[in-house]
Amino acid sequence: MAAFCIRSMLLRNLTCQNLISADPTLTARVLVCHQQVRGRRRTCKPPSWFSKRRVSVKQDITPENAKFIKEVVIETYKKPESPLKDGPWARGSWTPRTQRTGVLAIKLGIVPQWTKDGKKFKTTLLQVLDNHVINYTPPEEFSKSMGWKPFWGSKYGSVVVGALSCEPHLFSKSYNNLFAKAGVPPKRKLTRFLVTPDAAIQPGTPLNVMHFRVGDYVDCSAKTIGHGFQGVVKRWGMKGGPASHGCTKAHRRMGSMGGGGAKASVWKGKRMPGHMGMDWRIVKGLKIWRIDTKYNVLYVTGYSVPGPTHCYVRVYDTILRHRREDLEENGNPPPMPTFYPEDIEEPIPEEYLDEELFNFSSESISYVTEK
Amino acid sequence: MAAPCRKVNYQFVKRSLRCFEPRVIPCRWSNTLRNQIVEKHRHSPLSSTRELVKQQDDPSDVLVPREFRFVHPDFLPYPIWNRRDRVREKLEREDMLKRRAVLDIPEFYVGSIMAVSIADKNAPGKQNRFVGICIDRAGHGLNHYFVLRNAIDGQGVEIKYDMYNPLLQKIEVLKMEKRLDPQLYYLRDAPLEYSTFRLDMEPVPISKGAHVPLNAIKVKLNPRPWSRRWERSNLKGVEPLDDYITEKMKKQKQHPQIQKTWEMHDLMLKARSSIDDREVDQIMNEVYKRKEKIQKEKLQKRGQEGKREGKKAQEVRR
Incomplete structure (x- = not known):
């Protein structure tokens, strides 16, 4: 149970803001939570240290004043004092050990596509909306912060990425202060990625789909659809009991829980009723088939990206060794630490298609050979 | 005299007020954004990847024929509201229009007799042609499909074609017709x-602008057993089935749970399983405009090619 608690704390830290704050008291408080506590794996209650993000907007503002506030907000963020004005940080070069940052995308849905052989397959659409780097913590500092796990050693720093800009008067002061360093409006959602120091990114850098290229492989992690407390038939696909023939109160029960003999007990990990879904899941090694630069959309293999439509998805370079080998052998490193539009002289095309993907504006596929 | 002061049960008040507190994390969809919020962020002036709001045309501007939506049911999006997304639907529609510019997909209905030729590696001429009656047409967007049925060598054959499959070479309508049933x-x-x-049926011509003829034929089914309980679905294109079914089946058919008469009056069900008329108008406007543009380009291309050929012919003559 203790393990569960710690795990849940770590998961929550993916979005938590005090990773960034250098407040030692906060860190100390969280570390105390390692004691064994009875509780649920997923809970609706926020932890005690979680400072309130949202602030209730006062209702007595006149519509003219509300309009004025909006104008002021837009003007202040039009030309903010960006940290990028000091000049970009030195860029590292890509090595097989490099771990770049990812992006925080939104799942749009599933659409079929065809290969040039005429094979149909499903793709998931992920939109990268308004992403910025909010903070970078080098490994020395990161290894002292609370989200750190011992087996990471001092290899990784962390990058906090935010998505979806909001108006600052909706949030508390402490939350707004997190974005002062990056010079961007406060974000609706934050997430953290582990990066190696050679992939460090300056706070305030915008991220878009061009962070990835067509043909690359990515991992997607997201929260699955929640089903609430479910029985054994729905949660684990057990058969249940018979519908009739004298069956009493055992139509959807699981049957026996364990045997007798030497190990006369219920084994650990026995599949039982409980909370289903709403859990972090990772799908690895998904190929990027197509990139739409106009709407910032990625087309990714398959329909198994977790979560419902319009959920947040963390998209990052795959950790699968055999997919990364490709990049090493071909000498085709991804943009480091991310894509900068200044690097390309030609205008960016609206669409990138994989070589194997069928382009809908090309002629139909035919096997008839012309004589 | 003043009324005696009543003791307030604070616990009760607290508990009753709790329901008005905003829930911190709603359980099931806490990882999901509502459609309006996503749209707001797409157009927000604070956003760095801002999508400019296009001024939507007044639907009365473009005169889209009323039948247009029935001719192109594949452009209507999936109606379940929590799986819909504007950008995905738009990208999907663009792909469809691109494909339609290359392959000529004619107007057809369930009941029409069609011929489809498709590239096939294992066929003798690397291409396969199938003639049959369209018995179903369904799917939204790029998932749209239709099913053709024919009897070949005394054996019923059905083939399901994805409408936007790039292997499709040609779609012909041999006889344009409608039937009384949707499937x-x-x-x-x-x-x-x-x-x-x-299979060598010749196309039956239909004059331009004429109404699509309705084939009101009543099919006489074989005696039972059937693949489905046809007596329960109110088929119009079938001769009365009373001779084939037992008294018990007739009684069962009248059961309210099978008749489901309330579905006729269920407005919410109708709203949930269909798309708003105004939205359909917008989509159809967009598609109609694009289709006209594509046709113009095609005509221009043909004209240019014709000119080139004419020039070549002249040079040859010289």
């Missing part, structure tokens, strides 16, 4: 003569 799967339980069509 004709009952032909499986009818004599084969109802679904037999010659």
Whole structure:
């Protein structure tokens, strides 16, 4: 149970803001939570240290004043004092050990596509909306912060990425202060990625789909659809009991829980009723088939990206060794630490298609050979 | 005299007020954004990847024929509201229009007799042509499909074609017709003569602008057993089935749970399973405009090619 608690704390830290704050008291408080506590794996209650993000907007503002506030907000963020004005940080070069940052995308849905052989397959659409780097913590500092796990050693720093800009008067002061360093409006959602120091990114850098290229492989992690407390038939696909023939109160029960003999007990990990879904899941090694630069959309293999439509998805370079080998052998490193539009002289095309993907504006596929 | 002061049960008040507190994390969809919020962020002036709001045309500007939506049901999006997304639907529609610019997809309905030729590696001429009656047409967007049925060598054959499959070479409508039912799967339980069509059938011409003829034929089904309980679905294109079914089946058919008469009056069900008329108008406007543009480009291309050929011919003559 203790393990569960710690795990849940770590998961929550993916979005938590005090990773960034250098407040030692906060860190100390969280570390105390390692004691064994009875509780649920997923809970609706926020932890005690979680400072309130949202602030209730006062209702007595006149519509003219509300309009004025909006104008002021837009003007202040039009030309903010960006940290990028000091000049970009030195860029590292890509090595097989490099771990770049990812992006925080939104799942749009599933659409079929065809290969040039005429094979149909499903793709998931992920939109990268308004992403910025909010903070970078080098490994020395990161290894002292609370989200750190011992087996990471001092290899990784962390990058906090935010998505979806909001108006600052909706949030508390402490939350707004997190974005002062990056010079961007406060974000609706934050997430953290582990990066190696050679992939460090300056706070305030915008991220878009061009962070990835067509043909690359990515991992997607997201929260699955929640089903609430479910029985054994729905949660684990057990058969249940018979519908009739004298069956009493055992139509959807699981049957026996364990045997007798030497190990006369219920084994650990026995599949039982409980909370289903709403859990972090990772799908690895998904190929990027197509990139739409106009709407910032990625087309990714398959329909198994977790979560419902319009959920947040963390998209990052795959950790699968055999997919990364490709990049090493071909000498085709991804943009480091991310894509900068200044690097390309030609205008960016609206669409990138994989070589194997069928382009809908090309002629139909035919096997008839012309004589 | 003042009324005696009543003791307030603070616990009770607290508990009753709790329901008005905003929930911190709603359980099931806490990882999901609502459609309006996503749209707001897409157009927000604070956003760095801002999508400019396009001024939507007044639907009365473009005169889209009323039948247009029935001719192109594949452009209507999936109606379940929590799986819809504007950008995905738009990208999907663009792909469809691109494909339609290359392959000529004619107007057809369930009940029309069609011929489809498709690239096939294993066929003798690397290409396969199939003639049959369209018994179903469904799917949204790029998932749209239709099913053709024919009897070949005394054996019923059905083939399902994805409409936007790039292997499709040609779609012809040999006989444009409508039937009384939206699906004709009952032909499986009818004599084969109802679904037999010659593979070398010649197209029946239809004058331009004429109404699509309705074939009001009543099919006589085979006696039971059937693949489905046809007596329960109120089929219009079938002769009365009373001779085939037992008294018990007739009684069962009248049961309210099977008749489901309330579905006729369920407005919410109708709203949930269909798309708003105004939205359909917008989509159809967009598609209609694009289609006209594509046709113009095609005509221009043909004209240019014709000119080139004419020039070549002149040079040859010289």
